[in-house]
Amino acid sequence: MSFILRNREIALAIIIALMVTGIGIYAPPFVSPDNISYVLDDTSILFMMVLGQMMVILTRGIDLSVASNIALSGMISASLAESSPNLPVITYIALAIVTGTILGLINGSLIAFVGIPPIVMTLGTLAAFRGLIVVYGGGNQVNASEMGAVFQGFPKIPILGVTSTFWIMVALSIGVFVFLNMTRAGRGLYAVGGNPEAARYCGIDLSRQQLLVYTLSGAIAGLCGYLWTARYGVAYSEIASGFELTVIAACVIGGVSIAGGVGTVPGALLGALFLGVIVNALPVMQITPFWQMAISGFVILTAVILNARSEKRGIKLILPEARRAAGGTP
Amino acid sequence: MNDTSPSIATKRQPVADKAPWSLADFVLRWESILVLLLIAVVIGNTWRSPYFLDIYNLSDATQNFAEKAIVALPMALLILVREIDLSVAAIIALASLMTGLAAQAGVPAPLLFLVGPLVGMACGLFNGTLVTRIGLPSIVVTIGTMSLFRGIAQVVLGDQVIATYPSGYTDYGQSYLIKWPPLYLSFIIFLVLAVVFALVLHRTAFGRKLYAIGNNPVAARFSGIPVERIRFWLFVLTGLLAGLAAALLTARIGSTRPNIALGWELEIITMVILGGVSIAGGSGTIHGVMLAVFIIGLIIFGLSLLNVPGIVISVLLGTLLILSLAAPLLLRRLLRR
Numbered sequence: 001m002s003f004i005l006r007n008r009e010i011a012l013a014i015i016i017a018l019m020v021t022g023i024g025i026y027a028p029p030f031v032s033p034d035n036i037s038y039v040l041d042d043t044s045i046l047f048m049m050v051l052g053q054m055m056v057i058l059t060r061g062i063d064l065s066v067a068s069n070i071a072l073s074g075m076i077s078a079s080l081a082e083s084s085p086n087l088p089v090i091t092y093i094a095l096a097i098v099t100g101t102i103l104g105l106i107n108g109s110l111i112a113f114v115g116i117p118p119i120v121m122t123l124g125t126l127a128a129f130r131g132l133i134v135v136y137g138g139g140n141q142v143n144a145s146e147m148g149a150v151f152q153g154f155p156k157i158p159i160l161g162v163t164s165t166f167w168i169m170v171a172l173s174i175g176v177f178v179f180l181n182m183t184r185a186g187r188g189l190y191a192v193g194g195n196p197e198a199a200r201y202c203g204i205d206l207s208r209q210q211l212l213v214y215t216l217s218g219a220i221a222g223l224c225g226y227l228w229t230a231r232y233g234v235a236y237s238e239i240a241s242g243f244e245l246t247v248i249a250a251c252v253i254g255g256v257s258i259a260g261g262v263g264t265v266p267g268a269l270l271g272a273l274f275l276g277v278i279v280n281a282l283p284v285m286q287i288t289p290f291w292q293m294a295i296s297g298f299v300i301l302t303a304v305i306l307n308a309r310s311e312k313r314g315i316k317l318i319l320p321e322a323r324r325a326a327g328g329t330p
Numbered sequence: 331m332n333d334t335s336p337s338i339a340t341k342r343q344p345v346a347d348k349a350p351w352s353l354a355d356f357v358l359r360w361e362s363i364l365v366l367l368l369i370a371v372v373i374g375n376t377w378r379s380p381y382f383l384d385i386y387n388l389s390d391a392t393q394n395f396a397e398k399a400i401v402a403l404p405m406a407l408l409i410l411v412r413e414i415d416l417s418v419a420a421i422i423a424l425a426s427l428m429t430g431l432a433a434q435a436g437v438p439a440p441l442l443f444l445v446g447p448l449v450g451m452a453c454g455l456f457n458g459t460l461v462t463r464i465g466l467p468s469i470v471v472t473i474g475t476m477s478l479f480r481g482i483a484q485v486v487l488g489d490q491v492i493a494t495y496p497s498g499y500t501d502y503g504q505s506y507l508i509k510w511p512p513l514y515l516s517f518i519i520f521l522v523l524a525v526v527f528a529l530v531l532h533r534t535a536f537g538r539k540l541y542a543i544g545n546n547p548v549a550a551r552f553s554g555i556p557v558e559r560i561r562f563w564l565f566v567l568t569g570l571l572a573g574l575a576a577a578l579l580t581a582r583i584g585s586t587r588p589n590i591a592l593g594w595e596l597e598i599i600t601m602v603i604l605g606g607v608s609i610a611g612g613s614g615t616i617h618g619v620m621l622a623v624f625i626i627g628l629i630i631f632g633l634s635l636l637n638v639p640g641i642v643i644s645v646l647l648g649t650l651l652i653l654s655l656a657a658p659l660l661l662r663r664l665l666r667r
Contacts, residue, residue, distance in 0.1 A: 116656055245477070258467050295481065297481050301471065304470050305464060
């Protein structure tokens with residue numbers, strides 16, 4: 001029992017299972033195969049974004065620019081679809097990924113080689129990337145009718161009961177899992193996050209790790225930019241506005257420590273699933289969608305408080321009398 | 331006495347109270363660069379638009395940044411002590427909502443100004459408790475409370491708008507408090523607060539304590555500074571002033587929507603960072619923040635006179651933020667060679 005409680009992934013999975021069961025009893029259509037497939041598809045972009053963000057947070061960084069990256073990559077990709085709608089779909093996807101990668105590379109190189117703090121750098125590019133959409137597109141919006149069927153069709157192709165978007169997410173999750181657990185570079189991310197100085201003495205270069213994670217985060221955001229615009233059938237300057245905070249929130253719920261060095265792929269995915277289930281359950285429970293934000297705020301706070309309890313580090317007591325009062329060594 | 335020990339009288343080791351004044355340091359100081367930038371912005375704007383240097387236009391321009399600037403002051407202190415509050419815009423939304431509900435309940439105009447600050451203070455108490463008593467990272471806590479506070483406002487408001495404010499309240503936000511020079515209430519409050527903050531931070535022992543905490547919280551605690559208590563009260567202060575900003579903003583626009591002040595936290599933090607306050611804590615000045623407030627305010631005002639859309643201006647501000655941090659870092663690297 002205590003093993004289950006101590007293992008965050010299992011605990012979170014049980015909570016989600018209980019939640020889904022509860023909602024299912026109240027509203028049986030929620031647990032129908034169709035709806036489950038819909039929820040998984042609807043949450044797929046969040047799943048992918050969480051993976052990119054987790055790798056950044058592992059190195060003690062943060063990437064606030066991801067939502068703007070989605071909007072800009074999506075816009076550029078959709079514009080190509082508007083001007084030449086009959087190219088093979090891989091062209092649009094590749095363009096979005098390349099755009100996202102370049103944007104991530106801009107973040108990564110300035111953070112790694114100039115030494116700008118990640119939060120400030122990505123705060124700047126959060127504003128800049130989104131503004132570039134208007135500079136690039138002249139404030140126009142690309143609508144579903146202008147994108148063409150090829151561009152919009154791909155993310156919705158059903159394979160084994162779920163969409164291709166979901167399978168892309170599964171492939172990416174496996175890729176990130178293998179990368180983080182079975183490669184030197186992946187283990188290095190935990191090392192620089194856990195103890196940057198020790199990692200430096202082991203010959204792990206922080207700058208290279210930073211360049212890598214921000215570029216990967218950008219590439220994933222670029223891919224999601226294509227998926228987002230194709231799925232919702234619209235590209236303009238405001239799409240995915242504020243999504244960066246949802247992504248970070250899902251990471252926190254999934255047990256990724258903002259202090260770096262702690263976090264797993266299953267945990268992060270479960271964090272995203274948790275938010276995905278809540279968002280999709282509200283209409284079924286006949287709760288107005290206006291509750292969504294307040295509930296996710298409450299969940300984030302609960303999750304961080306539980307995290308702090310389970311880590312049992314808590315407050316640093318440095319005065320001897322305070323430490324004695326807390327029952328530690330004087 | 332032991333003869334081998336060095337005599338106090340002969341082996342005196344001087345410890346300077348201040349670094350010696352040097353021209354190079356003065357010119358390369360962050361504030362000096364900001365002054366040059368501000369002059370450039372004023373000259374550029376005057377050259378591009380004949381309407382820029384008009385006292386009434388400039389006074390109207392202050393309306394667009396004074397409320398953010400009021401929150402930027404306590405935010406600067408928070409960042410100075412290695413904390414951050416991302417929930418300020420959400421606090422503004424919640425405080426504005428409560429002001430609206432109070433107005434609907436028939437609370438008289440002068441008292442309406444108290445509702446915002448009180449609500450803000452309560453939000454600040456909540457943030458401060460979670461961060462300092464439970465010991466959670468402030469960035470995560472305030473991302474959570476940001477959703478929570480704005481979420482509550484959304485639940486209560488739905489897709490409604492509160493626009494029933496008495497004119498005795500909105501007049502304070504919409505007309506000049508002083509006829510000549512034409513000044514609005516929010517700008518006057520900002521100027522007064524800025525002077526108070528500058529005096530406290532740069533001329534009192536309390537101010538020095540904030541720098542001590544920012545540079546090394548553990549050492550500061552050993553020196554008898556109540557680190558967590560000071561951080562707690564700074565969260566409360568930030569909430570209070572965000573609430574005040576909400577009162578002023580609501581009076582100015584005369585309505586409350588769920589998306590009021592959306593995204594302001596990032597603009598406010600940009601003001602603080604551009605003002606030279608280090609995100610790592612321990613360095614920065616209030617006059618730097620003030621200069622950054624004017625630079626950003628006048629850039630936005632000047633460009634909007636030229637009909638540049640707001641979102642394009644944000645490209646410029648984002649780039650400015652990054653360049654302003656990259657330039658000194660690159661310069662230092664070049665000089666070291």
